[in-house]
Amino acid sequence: MDSVPGFEGGFPCCLEFRGSFYGRPVYQIVDPLPLVGHIAFGVIDRGTNVLQVRPTTVCQHSCIFCSVDAGPRSITRASEFIVEPRWLVRWAVEAARFKGGGVEALLDGVGEPLSHPQILSIIRGLKDSGYIARVAVETHGGFLSRRLALELEKAGLDRINLSVDAVDKGLARSLVGVEWYDVERILDTAAWILENTSIDVVLTPVVIPGFNELEVKALIEWARRRGARRKSGWPTGVLIQKYEVHKYGRKIRGVREWGWSRFYTWLRRLEREAKYRLIVEPEELGFEKRPSLEKPYRVGDKVKVIVVGPGWHWGETLAMDFKQYRVIAIVGDKDLKPSQKLSVVIVRDTDNIYVANA
Ligand code: SF4
Incomplete structure (x- = not known):
């Protein structure tokens, strides 16, 4: 394929x-x-x-x-x-x-x-x-x-x-x-x-x-x-x-x-x-603690995103927020289309890695 x-x-x-x-x-x-x-x-x-x-x-x-x-x-x-x-x-x-x-x-x-x-x-x-x-x-x-x-x-x-x-x-x-x-x-x-x-x-x-x-x-x-x-x-x-x-x-x-x-x-x-x-x-x-990058979103936040392509796993879609700060993996909706704009809810935010539900 x-x-x-x-x-x-x-x-x-x-x-x-x-x-x-x-x-x-x-x-x-x-x-x-x-x-x-x-x-x-x-x-x-x-x-x-x-x-x-x-x-x-x-x-x-x-x-x-x-x-x-x-x-x-x-x-x-x-x-x-x-x-x-x-x-x-x-x-x-x-x-x-x-x-x-x-x-x-x-x-x-x-x-x-x-x-x-x-x-x-x-x-x-x-x-x-x-x-x-x-x-x-x-x-x-x-x-x-x-x-x-x-x-x-x-x-x-x-x-x-x-x-x-x-x-x-x-x-x-x-x-x-x-x-x-x-x-x-x-x-x-x-x-x-x-x-x-x-x-x-x-x-x-x-x-x-x-x-x-x-x-x-x-x-x-x-x-x-x-x-x-x-x-x-x-x-x-x-x-x-x-x-x-x-x-x-x-x-x-x-x-x-x-x-x-x-x-x-x-x-x-x-x-x-x-x-x-x-x-x-x-x-x-030689490893030490240092400040973490800014975390713009938290679990529960509603974020406006644009769909940019297919996800890494089946059932996932890639998107980015409107400000182009972070890439977000959307799970739970397989019918999203490229360029589609929608609001998603963040369900994972650990280490600035984002997963969201459509
Ligand atoms: S553990 Fe996985 S990613 Fe690493 S070399 Fe083996 S197959 Fe590749």
Whole structure:
């Protein structure tokens, strides 16, 4: 399918059709669609000196535990988005300036940031702004190569958060869910990056009960041996993430998610056994509280919006407020048309991410 029913005629502004990805239309987001307000793209501010910068929703991996149901096998997504680089940099830099500069831009998201075709110009734009001190990228590493690493270094990338979940080739491949995933090649490339570039590498595996607890131990050994984290001056080179089940995410049959207390008990035991720091305070990573961006709307507010295109998930529609401050995801009405103006009621406003009912 190359367009979403109801939106075949294109859009008055904001979205340019760029092709399709496994049957889903891919739209490039352009000026003037605001880049604060949506969980899937743009800039997310959680009141610290770290801004999450989300350049794309597209992901070529297909992790069996993906909490955002990304990749070729997605069933919940109606559309994919990539963001026009200069527009993304403009919003990120404006947010960093508001926070007083010295900010980390973490390129992450509900897709694979390195798959954005202009990721190098995004990194360069962020780094050259003078307001962003560090640029990091969160990746599962499928596209990493020595050549790309040299280009990333030249563009100004400071750190790769490498989310590999196992050292065993077969297990890593089955967790990431695509045949071409080669964790040995990825870890070799990461070791080369640590040796030969100014980019740091930190491992960020997801621990899945019953699947890869032992593999995490091997990853800790890899980080220790290779000196992961040294260039950042962090006390650890391994930040373990907990497998979590989300409403729109993929669930592994038969696996029960750990609670936070069980997760931390496991981490503490692993720290003792491996003699390696795994639990760290945000301040030890250079993270600190900073003023949050202005929040123009609250839950319960009635806001006048204009419809700009199809939403990320089925049953969602993208809209922006008349002042063009925020992008808003409207849920619960599938018959909205491009350019339609209507009033919506905000039902979610956490971290300046807006969901509204029509
Ligand atoms: S977990 Fe990350 S890399 Fe894996 S499918 Fe989801 S978005 Fe892609």
